[in-house]
Amino acid sequence: MRVLLLGADGYLGRRVADRLLLDRDLQVTVLGRRDSADIRFDLSAGSPGALARFLDAVAPQVVINCAGATYGTPRTLVRANTTAVATVCEAIRRSREPARLVHxxxxxxxxPVPAGAPIAETAEPRPVGPYGVSKLAGTELVLASGLDAAVLRVFxxxxxxxxxxxxxxxxxxxLRRALEQQEAQVRMPDLSAYxxxxxxxxxxxxxxxxAVSAATGVINIGSGHSVRAREAAYLLxxxxxxxxxxxxxPRTVVVPVQSAGEPGEPRGAEARPLGEPxxxxxxxxxxxxxxLGWRAHTPLEESLGDVWLETACRV
Incomplete structure (x- = not known):
């Protein structure tokens, strides 16, 4: 099976590339912005027509889109997570043999969702912040594209x-810095969320x-268990x-405070705790x-132990 992988330089994309390249039944071509890619192309700036020509040359049966941005300005997030997805969908539609898309x-x-219950794919999305909004817009573009497509909603x-x-x-x-410099404290943001x-x-x-299935629509990818971030942090x-x-x-917000003596007279401002959205x-x-016949297998303790091992060995 011929596979075109987008976003192989990112955190998820690198691991996806490693996994696909181990499969002898898959012929993998990487498209991206860096020199290491088989095809150089910027999804957020390139045209659908140009991308369609690359698709016709490679003739993939599956396109896997791991490209996107997690951090940055709202403009950056929209370009990477929404505009780029529109380009991919339109290019696949224009290609001679439209491929299956895994996004x-x-x-x-x-x-935000009610606490205590798992989130099903049928839950009404209500993202907060530019990242969630831009990712949802990309998902909606895929679902409305008319393509043979699956969206893996990764936790x-x-x-x-x-x-x-x-x-x-x-x-x-x-932690690495604290151990090297013999510091007694490590500061982190609020870890109360699950x-x-x-x-x-x-x-x-x-x-x-x-990629090798016929599943379409939104599919949650998670462990199926909720853990307080604080507990996970202590494993690390x-x-x-x-x-x-x-x-x-704790996250805080600066709010104006009125004078106690004269109503309406500003006294200044103070920081107050802000709840996790x-x-x-x-x-x-x-x-x-x-x-998909899939479930998570790696224990959280092992995942975080590997995070530390990699950090401790970094030169």
């Missing part, structure tokens, strides 16, 4: 290769399963051997099991 979405598309990814700006990438680097952590290697397996602390204090800094996330993974 990576995000659990951030769901936004909270952990494991080796975690970006420095991610929760556990930041914590691992903070998340469904899934190993990046398990996600790569899910992408491979979706334990793996590092750090014996100091992990201090959480999405305090709970847990995937309902029955669709992935039934339609």
């Amino acid at each position: 990576l979405g995000s659990a951030a598309e769901y936004g 909270d990814v952990v494991g080796p290769g975690a970006p420095a700006a991610s929760l556990f990438g930041r914590l691992a680097e903070g 998340r469904d952590f899934v190993d990046v290697r398990d996600v790569a397996q899910a992408v491979r399963a979706a 602390v334990r793996a590092s051997g750090f014996e100091g204090v992990l201090t959480e800094e 999405v305090p709970w996330r847990q995937a309902d993974v029955r669709t992935a099991r039934e339609r």
Whole structure:
């Protein structure tokens, strides 16, 4: 089977590429912006027509889109997560033999949900913030494209290769620095939220399963379990051997405060605690099991141990 992989330089894309290249039944071509790609192309700036010509040359049976942005300005996020997806969908439609599309979405598309229950694919998405909104827009474009397409709505990814700006990438680097400099404290943002952590290697397996399946529509990819971020953080602390204090800094918002003496007279401003906008996330993974034959296998402790091992060995 011929596969065209988009976004192989990203955190998820690298693991997906590793998994696909191990499969002798797959012939993988990588399209991206860097010199390491087989085909150089910028999805956020290139035209659908130009991409369609590359598709006709490669003639993939499946296109896997791991490209996108997690951080950046709203404009950057929209270009990477929405405009680029529109380009991919239109290019596939224009190609001589339209390929199947497997697109990576995000659990951030769901936004706040009632705590205590797993989130099914039928839940009404209500994303908060530019990232979730831009990812949902990309998903809607795929679903409305008329293509043979599946959207893997990936939950909270952990494991080796975690970006420095991610929760556990930041914590691992903070622990390494604290151990090297003999510091007694590591500061982190609020860790009270519950998340469904899934190993990046398990996600790569899910992408491979979706590529060779006939499943369409949205499919949740998660562990099916919710864990408080604080508990997960302490697994990483334990793996590092750090014996100091992990201090959480709650999110705050600056609000004006009125004078107690004269109504309406401003006294200044103060920072007040700001609640986590999405305090709970847990995937309902029955669709992935039934339609992809997939489930997560890597324990969270192993995922975080590998995060620490990679960080500790970094030169």
